[in-house]
Amino acid sequence: MIIAVVNQKGGVGKTTTTANLATALAATGRSVLVIDLDPQGNSSTGFGVHQQDRRVTIYDLFHGANAEDLILRTEIPSLSLITANVNLTAAEIELVNKPKREFILKSAIEKIKKNYDYIIVDCPPSLGLLTINALTASEQVLIPMQCEFYALEGLSHLLKTVDLIQKRLNTELKIYGILLTMHDSRNKLTQQIEEDVRAALKNLVFDTVIPRNVKISEAQSHGKPVMLYDHKCQGSLAYIHLAKEILGRK
Numbered sequence: 001m002i003i004a005v006v007n008q009k010g011g012v013g014k015t016t017t018t019a020n021l022a023t024a025l026a027a028t029g030r031s032v033l034v035i036d037l038d039p040q041g042n043s044s045t046g047f048g049v050h051q052q053d054r055r056v057t058i059y060d061l062f063h064g065a066n067a068e069d070l071i072l073r074t075e076i077p078s079l080s081l082i083t084a085n086v087n088l089t090a091a092e093i094e095l096v097n098k099p100k101r102e103f104i105l106k107s108a109i110e111k112i113k114k115n116y117d118y119i120i121v122d123c124p125p126s127l128g129l130l131t132i133n134a135l136t137a138s139e140q141v142l143i144p145m146q147c148e149f150y151a152l153e154g155l156s157h158l159l160k161t162v163d164l165i166q167k168r169l170n171t172e173l174k175i176y177g178i179l180l181t182m183h184d185s186r187n188k189l190t191q192q193i194e195e196d197v198r199a200a201l202k203n204l205v206f207d208t209v210i211p212r213n214v215k216i217s218e219a220q221s222h223g224k225p226v227m228l229y230d231h232k233c234q235g236s237l238a239y240i241h242l243a244k245e246i247l248g249r250k
Contacts, residue, residue, distance in 0.1 A: 002109060002119045003176060004138040006162075009154045010125035012146040013181035016216055016226075017242075018122035019046040020235070021142075023225040024243035026079035030117040033071065036084035037105075037130050043122040044083035047074045048223035051085060059087040062095060067108040076228070080116075088130070095129045102129070102169055106137035127161050135165045140176035144210075145197070147183050147190040152197070175204055176249075179242065183209040208242040211235065 005018045018034060026032045036043040037058060044054060049072065056070050061082070070082045095101045105121075113119060121134045135141065141162055145151050155178070166173050178201060184190045198205050211234050219229035226235045 001117070001140060002113065002121070002138045003140045003142050004121045004123055004131075004134040005142050005144065006123045006131060006135065006158065007144055007154070008125055008127045008131070008158055008161075009146075009151065012151065013144045013179075013210060014125070015042040015046060015122055016220070017142070017144045017179060017181065017210070017239075018043050018120050019225045020216075020227060020239040021242055021246070022079055022118070022120050023076055023227045024239045025118050025246070026076050027227065027240075028243065028247065029078065031078045031080075031115065033080045033082070033112070033116045033119045035082045035105075035109075035119065035121045035134075037088070037121050037134055038084055038124040039086050039088040040124075041084045041086070041088075042220075044081065044085070045223060046220055046225065047076075047081055049074075049081065049083050050223075054083045054085045057083045057085050057087065059084070059091055061108050062091045062104055067112050071112075076225075088124075092128050092130060095133075102132050102136050105133035109137050127158070132165065132169070135162065135173060136169045138170070139172060140174055142176045143178045144181045145178050146181055147187075147193045149189070149193065152193070155197075176246075177206040178204055179206050179208065179210065181210040183211050185211070206242065206245055208238060208245050210238045210242070213238075 005014050007014050022032045022034045061067055071080045074081050123131045123134045213235035215230045215233035216226045216235040219226040
C-alpha cells in the first residue's frame with residue numbers, strides 16, 4: 001500500500017506521523033519504505049541520517065535515477081528510507097517543462113513497490129508539483145490535522161485538491177483518514193474541534209488521536225522515532241494504536 005501523508009500547512013505533525021507510523025508498522029514485521037519528499041528533509045533527520053550522508057536523494061529520482069539506487073537501510077529492521085535535502089526545492093521549478101511531470105514518482109515506485117508492504121511518502125507543506133506527484137503515485141491519503149480553528153479552513157482546501165487529483169490524475173486515490181494531532185484533552189477548543197470534525201467527516205476520521213507529548217519533540221532532537229526513544233510514553237502508544245487501526249482496515 002502506498003500512503004501519502006499530506007497537509008499544505010506546516011507544523012501539523014506530518015513528518016512526525018510519517019516516521020512513527022512507519023516505525024510502528026515495521027515493528028509488526030511489515031516491510032516499509034519511507035520516501036522523504038520534503039526539501040526540509042526532516043523525515044531523514046528523524047531517522048538519524050545527517051546531511052553529509054545524503055549523497056543520493058529523492059532529487060536524483062526526478063533526474064532519471066532509479067529508485068532502488070537511492071534506498072538506505074535504517075537501524076530499524078525492515079524499514080528503509082529515501083532521503084531528501086534542500087536540493088529538492090529546485091525540483092518544483094525544474095519539473096514544470098518535463099513531459100508527464102505529474103507521473104515521475106509513480107513510474108519510479110511502480111518498479112519497487114512489490115518489495116514493500118507499505119510505502120509512506122512524507123509530502124512538503126504545499127500543494128505544488130511534488131505533492132501532486134505523491135498523490136498521483138499513492139493509493140491512500142493520510143491527513144494529519146492539528147486541533148486548532150484555522151486547520152479546518154486548510155482541510156477544506158486540501159480535500160478539494162484531492163478531489164481534483166482523483167478526477168484528473170489518479171482515479172484509484174482514496175482518503176485513508178484524517179488524523180487529529182497535538183490533541184490536548186484538557187482544552188475545550190480542542191474538544192470542540194474534534195467534535196466538529198467527527199460530526200462532519202464521520203468515518204474518515206481515525207479513532208486514534210495523537211496527544212501533545214514532550215517525548216515526541218525530544219525524540220526528534222535525538223534523530224530517533226519516539227518509539228525508539230521511549231516506547232512507553234503517550235506519543236509512542238498513540239502511534240502504536242494508529243498502526244493497529246490501519247492494519248485492521250486492510
